[in-house]
Amino acid sequence: MRHSWSVTFLLAGLLGTSGALAHHSAVAEYDLDKPMSISGTIKRVEWQNPHIWYYLDVKEKDGSLSEWGVSGGAPGQLMRRGITKDVLKIGATVSVEGFLARDGSKNMTGRRVTFADGRDVFTAGPEQQR
Amino acid sequence: MTMRVQMIVALAALVLLVASATLERAAAQAASEIPRTAAGKPDFNGIYEWPRALPGADTCRCSATIFDRKNFAPLLGNSAEPFLEPRTGDARHDEPRAFCMPAGFPSGMLSANAMQFSQTGNYLIVLHEFQGMKRIIPLDGRPHRKGIEPSYYGDSVGHWEGDTLVVVTKNLKRWSLDDYYYTDPKEYRMHSDALTVTERISFKSPTKLRYVMTLDDPKIFKQPWSQEFEITARPEWSELGLLEYVCEENNRCPGGVCKAN
Numbered sequence: 001m002r003h004s005w006s007v008t009f010l011l012a013g014l015l016g017t018s019g020a021l022a023h024h025s026a027v028a029e030y031d032l033d034k035p036m037s038i039s040g041t042i043k044r045v046e047w048q049n050p051h052i053w054y055y056l057d058v059k060e061k062d063g064s065l066s067e068w069g070v071s072g073g074a075p076g077q078l079m080r081r082g083i084t085k086d087v088l089k090i091g092a093t094v095s096v097e098g099f100l101a102r103d104g105s106k107n108m109t110g111r112r113v114t115f116a117d118g119r120d121v122f123t124a125g126p127e128q129q130r
Numbered sequence: 131m132t133m134r135v136q137m138i139v140a141l142a143a144l145v146l147l148v149a150s151a152t153l154e155r156a157a158a159q160a161a162s163e164i165p166r167t168a169a170g171k172p173d174f175n176g177i178y179e180w181p182r183a184l185p186g187a188d189t190c191r192c193s194a195t196i197f198d199r200k201n202f203a204p205l206l207g208n209s210a211e212p213f214l215e216p217r218t219g220d221a222r223h224d225e226p227r228a229f230c231m232p233a234g235f236p237s238g239m240l241s242a243n244a245m246q247f248s249q250t251g252n253y254l255i256v257l258h259e260f261q262g263m264k265r266i267i268p269l270d271g272r273p274h275r276k277g278i279e280p281s282y283y284g285d286s287v288g289h290w291e292g293d294t295l296v297v298v299t300k301n302l303k304r305w306s307l308d309d310y311y312y313t314d315p316k317e318y319r320m321h322s323d324a325l326t327v328t329e330r331i332s333f334k335s336p337t338k339l340r341y342v343m344t345l346d347d348p349k350i351f352k353q354p355w356s357q358e359f360e361i362t363a364r365p366e367w368s369e370l371g372l373l374e375y376v377c378e379e380n381n382r383c384p385g386g387v388c389k390a391n
Contacts, residue, residue: 048380049375049376049377050230050380051382077242079373
């Protein structure tokens, strides 16, 4: 699904090497040698320290829906790149690239968020990495 | 000496004289352009990025700045407080910050978050957004406090050496040195409780600070060693200012048991 979009928007700074791994148990929680990606609909957002979390409804291969949790950077880090809570709108479809939780649960730390509509509102962020 | 040689020597001396005068003028101009307080001291008030390593230094598999191993002094052979702390598999030991224990100093200073310097005649107050870190540094010539327990951020006092603010921090707990373990979990770098950190802060330009840390840890290294960083002023961050950072708000490792959800 992600590859079918005509315009993609990659937001590495929102979550990835400069955010989610900023501190706080990334080594314990996530396997940084196991990259993965998921696509789904944003269900809820926790815009809190030390890392934001947001949750996606993801359609599994068998057609069922599962909830996945994705962690990101600290709110202050993101806001100074021009990224606010409003960006992660409930109901929006996104694709997220990152690393799977070590415990095998449906959680990941996100590196890149790709939005379906090709918006580029985040690209001016000084920390952004594409 | 022939006339020709005499002329060459005189010309070389003239070139050196002009170059020296030019450098002096440039230095004087740079010194006059930096912000200064009413008392004439460099004025560091403002919001800044965290200290960044200079080009070519080691980088982390994380956003924080880390120390460059090329700067390390030789290690002592068999310290009772080793530089690399063996991992145990217990997050309470291996990653205490994962359940919101303090980053400590100098590690917290290098965290990739905004920081603010508030400078008065007698104090420099460093406020770092990460974990709400605050350092209240007297500049009035008082000695280090006595009779207090070692702490995560230690005891700091500062003084001026010309246009350079020198801050000396002692009385630190043994704690993680930096975030390098995100790059290699087997290398959990520690400092000992004997560490003294000397920071030297000065203006490189009106918007850039030279920030040099010298680490003297006689329980771990054979001699002191230093690393230079750069700190960039971010006046455009002043409107947002520093935000609250309560790690416990969404702590995923309460009691040292990490859960992603």
